[in-house]
Amino acid sequence: MTGPLRVILPVIWALSLVPMWRAGHALHAGLPRVFEVGPGWFLLLLILAIISELKPIPYILGHVNKVEILTISIILLALYTFDWPSALVLAVCAAIVAEIASGKPYYKILFNVSMYAIATGAAGITYDAALYFLKASQVGLLPIWVHIIAQLAGGIVYYAANLTLLMFVLSKINRMRLRHMIVWGLRDSALMNVTLIALAIVMAQLWRLHPTAAVLLVPPLLMVKLGYQRYTQLRIEAESMLAALADVVDLRDDATGKHSLRVSEMSYGVARVLGLPEEEAMIIKAIGRVHDVGKIVIRDTVLLKPGQLTPHERAEIEAHVEAGGRILTHLSVYRPYLPIILGHHERLDGRGYPNKLKGDAIILGARILAVCDAYDTITSDRPHHSRQPHEVAIAELYNHAGPQFDPKVVEALETWLIGERILRPDWRTVSSMQEVGEGDAGIPVMGSNGDSSDQNRVPGGQAQPTRVRPISSS
Template structure:
């Protein structure tokens, strides 16, 4: 939203009007302005506490939006009063990117509409009476319904603004991934909000309810720290990949695509999210050892001598040594070392056979060869995906693990694949062909799969 497009401005204006409509319909019963004011101050404080020196110069991402207070308001107050709780804190919240004014208005409007909708659903299902009871088992039903509505409204509003302001393709927003990512933290915050509401209505009043905030906020801080650590991991990986791309521009973009294909295979095999992420990192970093290979060999215009080729074939070992001290890579390190092994034992650097090759390495080997065959280079057109898969099937059992090949086929049937168009200079292509690193266009696919995925 650096320069907000016209349609996005209209969308934000519509959200602001919807928020004003939520605030306008005040109930006939007296509004508990004391509770509204206290909750609004608490929420605004939670928005501002990210500037506390205890959290460092810049707080972890995600610390500003603290939903338990907002959802407690939805469980305790009439809809217009509950919606009002979000407004002051959203309007004074920290905004890192420009334009700040429209971003603050958007944040206030989306939260106002979401809280108002959640409060209406909670009231329609008899939630306030259950909270005041307190009838805890029954109170969970309207509370969960309100949380789902809250998350759904946020997702719908965010989908619209991403499509209009950030130009995210609509097809990328239809899978429900945005809702799924928001649901778990919103549900956790909703339970915290319900605890606040029950204690608020209890004999000890608001003072007891405030005790819920500290552990909830600490837990949010811990999760935000974990998010920050994952972001640092990704930044480390990106830096290494960029270094490889600068040194060997011939394969620019190849590492990212191999990482993507490796992740698809791992997910199809039913591996857990943590292992899928590690396998994806392994695919991205499989050629990082090229940083240890002399640039003159990577760019040599002419065939490599046997001695030079042995030096190039050391890149898996170089890569393994480079990432040995990066603890978060875990199993990815073994994949970097062994992704050129072959099932029949003719690979390198260790000549491992069959299942002795680590599973991540067998995954990356298939992804590496698949991308090599389906990428367009200046010296030849990309092979069709179907032809590449047929070649992988033909080499399964000798060069590639048949289980991994079948997993890739299923993943591509499910998700598809869009091969890139990589334009290299004629000099680069001629040099690569002269070195023997790529076959002429008439070479069989078997040779291409084995050679292009090589050094």
């Protein structure tokens, strides 16, 4: 446990003691409703909650693999049919057993248990207050609607408390705005959780007829869960296979190992610097991971050729973009984002490939990948050139900003590199003293005289190379 967690988690743990103390006091003061309804039913719900925690439901939204659990439905059912102190005991016990069984570190166990306690306590108080208000106000609703409205209010508060606590911790860890994290969390989980809340309400109404009626819903739900788990597992494995295929492409040349992984991480950082929402940044990161998968169709003699490419060989290299698009189109999770793959070798001046797109016709994700791909190419050993210092690489990107690269993206990359301490803040001074060998094909050559003419400058007055060639990230 490091960083902001050292302060945040103890505060959350302390807050969770309040509902735990109130629940304990309530249970001690009077006969728990568990004994009125039946301890056997409570024990059954506890077992189901533990199973749900141990076997979460995986699901996929866009590009991200998530997990969701049925525990929220079971906890809320216990809250609606017993009372909130009993539901809190169920939630805490289920979380402790499942978290310990999964082998998580102690601070994660304490956080998850605290989160369940706070959310359940808040939901219980809301449910009781709403039920009391609706009954006292004599609004003229049928009793069933009084209970449903109160149950819905309690369920929404449970989800809101759970989401807010989780996103608060993640926002501090990732140094992101809480508002952005909550919006991202709502987009990813609201539909699933509202469905689970509705399920809990339906089960509560059936429970009023007889507990068996509610329990009979569990077997078909488990079958649906099992089928969806298998489907999602296949989908996750397919994505993993594509990532492995991208690694195979990188490893065909020892010098380019982990190229796709580096571009992926870099693209995410640049996207965040540009202010893109977390969801969009994660999409670009996922696409960056497999952006060169189409190179699997290129012959080694061409891909690893150290000398000048023939027109036919150049066409074979350029064909990898569309080949990658054809490979990824078979997976629906990537299909909406194919323009990023197909556009990462386009140029702003329209001289790129494969479609010679120009300016704003190239989507931002593709422009981010183009810059990060070129940067990693320059700073890595390749068959046609040796690696260059980070200062030279960023200077070359600035030199080609406008015709080839988006200047705002290049500036964002510079900001991210400095923030990650990969690039020195005074890199312009360092770059002016770097010399690049003239035999490095595809890499701009830095003049040894440190030419500082205005037309060869980047922002801040740094001299640019006197002889440049277009940067190729192939």
